[in-house]
Structures are given as structure tokens and as C-alpha cells.
Amino acid sequence: MDTLDLARWQFAITTVYHFFFVPVTISLVAITAGLQTAWYRTGKEKYLRLTKFYGKLFLINIAMGVVTGLVQEFQFGMNWSDYSRFVGDVFGAPLALEGLLAFFLESTFIGLWIFGWERLPRLVHLGCIWMVVLGTQLSAYFILAANSWMQNPVGFRYNASRGRAELTDIWAVLTNKVVLVTYPHTIFAAFMVGGAFVAGVALWHLIRRPSVDREVFRTALKIGAVIVIAAGAGVAISGDQQGKVMTEVQPMKMAAAEALYETEKPASFSVFTVGTLDGSREIFSVKLPHLLSFLATGNFNGEVKGINSLQAAYEQLYGPGSYKPNIPLTYWTFRLMIGVGMASAVLAVWLLWTTRRGRAPARWLIWLAAPLPLLPLLANTYGWIFTETGRQPWLVFGLLPTASGVSPGTTSGEVITSLAGFTVLYGVLAVVEVKLMVRTIRGGLAGTDGPAPDSPDDAPDDAAKPLSFAY
Secondary structure: OOHHHHHHHHHHHHHHHHHOOHHHHHHHHHHHHHHHHHHHHHOOHHHHHHHHHHHHHHHHHHHHHHHHHHHHHHHHHHOOHHHHHHHHHHHHHHHHHHHHHHHHHHHHHHHHHHHOOOOOOHHHHHHHHHHHHHHHHHHHHHHHHHHHHHHOOOOEEEEOOOOEEEEOOHHHHHOOHHHHHHHHHHHHHHHHHHHHHHHHHHHHHHHHOOOOOHHHHHHHHHHHHHHHHHHHHHHHHHHHHHHHHHHHHOHHHHHHHOOOOOOEOOOOEEEEEEEOOOOOOEEEEEEEOOHHHHHHHOOOOOOEOOHHHHHHHHHHHHOOOOOOOOHHHHHHHHHHHHHHHHHHHHHHHHHHHHOHHHOOOOHHHHHHHOHHHHHHHHHHHHHHHHHHHOOOOEEEOOOEEHHHOOOOOOOHHHHHHHHHHHHHHHHHHHHHHHHHHHHHHHHOOOOOOOOOOOOHHHOOHHHHOOOOOOO
16 A cells, blocks of 8 residues: 555544544533533432533543544644645634634633532533533534535635645635535534433443432433434434535535436435446446435436536546545445434434333343444444545545645655554553443442532532542
């Protein structure tokens, strides 16, 4: 493998690993804030105990997410210096906003929230966790705005003498039509992960320890399952809008997602397709008539461009070369994203039904406790693999080919060495993460009972001692 292939593999592996933590962080902090708000409004101790329990899991996850996210920054200079030079002037603004505004907002108020138990008034302490929620949302938006510029570059001019794009309109970048549909789709998908995580942990406790904190975990199970169902509906609606925008700005990606080689009007949606090993043509497929036309254009009789016609058009526009992504990978990750995500929502509905009216979950449902959180997480992962591989062979669509973004002085040996180092480091981090999460989950609600005082003046004499919540 040459340097380009190795650099792509390294970035893909580290990015996918990092993104395991992102949707959990985005959703779990908001769910924790919602639980704490419920406690503040109702005074019910069960919400306080769930706040502290899932808050611990959130803190473990965000710590790992920050560590793995730093690697992404290093790689821009290590393996992708020409890419960094090309996009740096444009990316500088949203990434600076993410770092200076969102990240500092998160870190500051996370600290206040952790150490503010028994020290801050309840309302002020509640405001701290909601500020963390705001920080995570802003962080997600700015990062997605930068990524969306790679999918649909706007608000810039190309400086030929310097060989880079230069920002002319930050507002155009932040209101890119791609980010406006990608952001809600990503957030809804993240809440599917968080809801499934909350429900899966609660299900495990209800089955393994049915007599311990039963009503508290029943509440958590219902909350988690409802979040998965509601977020699943949001994913479907926002995904429909995203598909139409994708067809408009990246028609090759939509054609590859459907393995549609020839232009069709109307176009059928491929439920299952078998193609040649090189992805050059279709051999056998099962299709739903007119559905792709509606998904892509909003019209059941709309025209959808095929791979072959788009390839010919791109050769005339950009010059000789292949402008097709990896068709089998794009096709199947698109379907796995949809299929696994739908399975998560169906499981959540079924779980609510089987535990309705106070019914105890059957013991064999323990086998769903672990897969339930993993299904939407896998759907998120498949979605991002589809998004980024479907853009190939472009780093910045229509402007910068992937082959032109790799660092010219980097050797294959250097990339292999850093990849091996990251693999060992991430393996260690995975062990640490799993052990911390499993230990906390098994510990259950121990040490979370007892309402916190309303203000420091109301605290008992030993309130200076941190709760078991401290780390």
C-alpha cells in the first residue's frame, strides 16, 4: 500500500473510533440535564439518582472522546498537510469557534457541575449542565459546518497563486444547505444512541437485579425507549431532506448509494443488489418502483442521474479519471445505516410493549441489554462511512482530489509507525473505557440517594466532603 492509502486508512480508523464517543456524549448530557430538570421540578428522588448515575457515565465517555478527538487535529499536520493548506483559511473560522466558544463552554461548566453538588444553589447547578448541553450542540454544529463545506463548498474564492481556498463569507459557510440538513439528522441519530444506552443499562439492572431500585430503572427504561422512538422519527424525516440535498449537490453519491448505473425516470429504489466484484455493473437486484425518484427529488416520477452518465459529465468538467466512489461500500453502508437504525426503533417499541403496565421483562431479554445501545451506534458509524467514502475521490467536492491532499514528505514507513502506535494506544483506551463503564454500570445507584441541599447555606456541616459523584 502506498502512502495515500495508508494515510486514508489511518484517518478512517481513528475517526471511526473517535465517533463511537461523540453521539453518546451529545445525547447523554442532554438526557442527564433532562433528568436533573425533572428532579428540580418534581422533587422526586428517583430523578436525582438517575441524574447522578447517568452523569457518571457521561463524564467517563466525554473524557475518552476528548482524548481521541485530539488525534484528529494531529493528523491534519502529519499526513494531510496539503489538505490543511488548502482548507485552512475556510476551516479556521468554524474550528476556532468550536474550540474557543463551544469547547471552553463545555469544559468550564462541566467543572462547575461536577464540583457544584452541595455547593451551588439547585437552579444555578441545573443551569451549569444545560450550558454543557449548549456547548456540545454548538461544538457539533461548527464541526458539521466544516465537514459540510467539504461536501458543498460555499462562501469562498480560489486563490490560484497560493493554491488554496480563501474565506469570503462565514455566514454562507455556517448556513450551508448541507449543514442545515446534516445537523438535525446527526443530532437525532445521536439521541437514538443515548436513548438506547439508557434503556439498555436499565434493562440489564431490571433483569439481573429485579428487586434493587426496580421502579427507578423502570422509569429509565421508559425514558430511554421513548427517546429512541422519537429520535428515530426525527432521523427518518431529516434523512429524507438530507437525501434530496445530497442529490442536488452530490448526485454521484446518491447514484452510488443506489448502485444506479443508468439514468432513470422514474427511478426505483434498490432493496437488494448484487453487482460485479469491481462494482462496475449490476447483475441482480430487487427494486421498489418510483421510490428512489421520490427520495431523491420529492417527485415519484423525477429523474435520477446514473453513475455512467455522471462519470462522463465529470470527465468533461474535471478532466480524465475515475469519479466513482467505492460502489459496493457506498451501497451497503447506506443500507446498513437505514436497516440497523430501523431495527433499533422497532426494538424500542417492542421493549415498551413487553414491559407495559408494570410487567417485569422476561429474563431472556438480557440478551438485548448489550446489543440495544450498539445497534444505533453502528447505524451512526455506517452513516458516516457512507458520507465520507461516498464523496470520494474528492476531499473537497469538485475542488481538491484526495490524492492531492496527502503530505508530500510523509513516507509509508512513517504512516505505518504512527498507525501502529495509535492502534496500541486506542486498544489501551478501549480497555480503560470498557472497565470504567462496566464497573459504574454494575455499581448501579449506590451512593446516589439523598437530595442535595438547595444552597450552600442549607448544607450540613459535612457538606464540604464530595459525594460519591466526585472523581
